């Protein structure tokens with residue numbers, strides 16, 4: 001570090017060579033391109049309907065953009081909405097209660113032993129791998145169509161979601177209180193009740209409200225397979241090609257979801 | 273002190289225990305709602321016991337389909353056909369995610385308050401919220417099937433547009449959380465806005481954004497199974513047909529294919545996400561766990 | 568030459584950051600700014616490259632007026648002023664070389680900067696800068712994998728890659744241990760001497776200020792309260808800059824320890 005180096009004397013001596021791109025990055029790129037090509041070919045991807053014939057289907061879309069609000073006054077629609085609400089309430093309640101117990105078993109912190117914890121984790125991930133509509137189809141086959149299979153399907157679905165989220169909250173719980181309660185000679189159940197539960201209660205409650213909202217939305221799809229609620233009405237309207245009526249009912253459903261969501265936020269704020 | 277007694281005589285007023293009225297009211301209200309709901313809903317509860325007789329019967333029928341030699345006709349054909357539909361679901365989910373990622377990436381910058389001005393951020397966020405509220409099945413029925421016709425392409429487009437809402441929101445939040453320091457440093461070198469986005473914001477936020485894409489892919493796999501019910505391609509279409517025809521052996525095969533493929537893809541995707549976020553296979557944190565958001 | 572003429576800065580919330588500062592910093596000088604926390608050191612340094620807008624008075628850098636300069640002119644001005652931060656402000660997930668190359672963005676076209684295609688010339692400048700701070704061997708390593716001292720050297724290299732006429736440093740060594748802090752200060756001093764770059768450094772440590780500063784500027788409540796050479800800045804002067812209350816607090820803090 002004596003005299004300043006004149007710019008002409010600059011050489012690449014002592015400079016590191018640029019490393020080749022990492023194998024991981026190349027693999028990722030190749031996999032990405034391959035999977036995207038495979039998918040694009042598989043779904044016959046093309047945007048030409050958008051460009052070639054923009055007006056195709058425009059009459060249907062037109063109807064969706066002009067909702068037929070009168071449909072909402074029909075008693076069948078009102079009953080459909082009420083049924084959706086009932087299904088969502090019962091399924092969230094029962095599902096969340098069962099999920100709390102399973103969540104305790106599915107967390108390292110609160111499970112009695114690793115065996116139980118691992119089996120529970122596996123079961124929960126299997127439960128979550130089926131979409132709600134598959135449960136709907138199964139329970140409709142088991143007990144016939146109507147609100148009952150809807151409730152049962154959503155209970156299973158809710159267990160999958162809430163138990164998973166709650167068990168993760170339990171995993172992240174502060175270990176201090178757990179150790180303190182243990183040091184005071186508490187049983188396993190007492191440990192769960194007094195050291196773990198108070199810590200996860202706010203999270204657990206918000207998950208319960210969250211699945212309630214999911215259940216209101218899910219009623220749309222479940223009705224398509226005969227599992228009760230407003231979805232049955234929507235499917236009937238879809239099959240009759242009454243698009244503007246479908247539009248009105250769907251918009252109404254989202255208005256209800258929105259209002260209930262705001263209400264549940266207010267309740268949550270008071271509870272926590 | 274020789275005794276182990278730790279109690280002392282009461283020395284004065286002790287605080288009153290706080291009122292439990294609120295939790296009692298909440299509990300009573302919940303109970304009332306449940307009773308009213310059970311009473312009001314026309315669920316025909318008497319059918320519930322049927323589950324204990326019907327379910328075992330049907331499940332054993334499903335198992336029968338599963339235990340057949342999968343290399344023999346017609347079982348081999350059932351397995352390959354079902355897998356074909358499931359792969360179509362995967363393709364729809366992947367392509368939908370790619371479309372969602374492409375569309376949401378620019379939007380997420382416009383929805384980030386540390387990048388775009390307020391008068392851009394607010395309407396873009398509103399747009400993302402509206403898309404988020406629309407389920408894929410509505411997008412499919414109302415827009416994509418009329419435009420693209422029945423089939424996997426309509427489902428793919430519904431998944432793609434449906435993904436823009438959540439992806440845009442999550443990505444813009446990741447962008448809002450970047451460290452301001454490097455951005456300021458680049459501003460101080462005389463770099464313009466686009467250059468400092470490229471070199472200070474994107475490098476910080478991109479790993480998280482890519483993890484969100486993968487996360488959305490996992491959600492889209494489940495969503496694509498639903499879309500088949502309305503004729504938008506994928507495993508859902510065959511599922512409802514099989515249930516209508518009550519072909520229990522093939523239903524069993526279909527469910528197993530869905531479960532196995534979904535679990536495997538979830539595991540791979542979660543491992544990749546962990547690698548992206550932590551740069552190694554270190555497990556931890558919310559981002560590394562499976563998808564739960566369905567809407 | 569940097570010229571402050573009765574410069575004031577009032578932040579949007581009403582706080583006065585600078586209060587009627589008049590200063591002239593000739594080319595090639597190594598200036599150290601000292602003062603209590605909140606005295607306005609950062610504000611002073613940041614007005615020089617327009618990161619903090621001046622709200623009163625006149626500020627010219629090499630004859631260019633900063634007050635009311637257009638965005639474009641401001642960018643041009645900033646490209647000739649390097650800046651070094653206390654928290655380094657490197658982009659962690661990017662290689663050292665690319666971090667240094669961000670110092671060349673001001674003269675890189677849009678497409679090239681989006682794709683990261685820096686010209687061979689710019690790469691040469693970046694390597695040159697890395698050699699000057701002695702960490703060229705780390706060029707292809709991610710910035711996050713370096714120690715604090717190494718990261719600050721990369722930040723200095725980024726500033727050098729701009730080929731600046733002025734380098735500003737806002738508490739560049741406050742997050743470093745004393746030996747590393749000295750090494751980084753020596754780097755800055757060497758660059759100032761070798762390349763004749765005007766250097767303005769904010770410091771918290773008085774010994775470093777005396778050791779490296781050609782000139783020391785003391786600030787208090789947004790005003791310049793001392794301006795002289797390192798030799799003139801004796802203990803009495805520092806007491807004046809930092810106020811007597813500090814000494815009193817020092818004593819008060821030590822007392823309980825003395826009793827124990």
Ligand SMILES: Nc1ncnc2c1ncn2[C@@H]1O[C@H](COP(=O)(O)OP(=O)(O)OP(=O)(O)O)[C@@H](O)[C@H]1O
Nearest residue numbers: 578580582583584603604605606607608609610611
């Ligand atoms: N962005 C801002 N908005 C409002 N007030 C600010 C802002 N930045 C600084 N200030 C105020 O301006 C005054 C001077 O702050 P400045 O950061 O220049 O002090 P400093 O001498 O650098 O202090 P430190 O040693 O803590 O870095 C302080 O009162 C500070 O609270």
Ligand SMILES: [Mg+2]
Nearest residue numbers: 608609610737
């Ligand atoms: Mg400061």
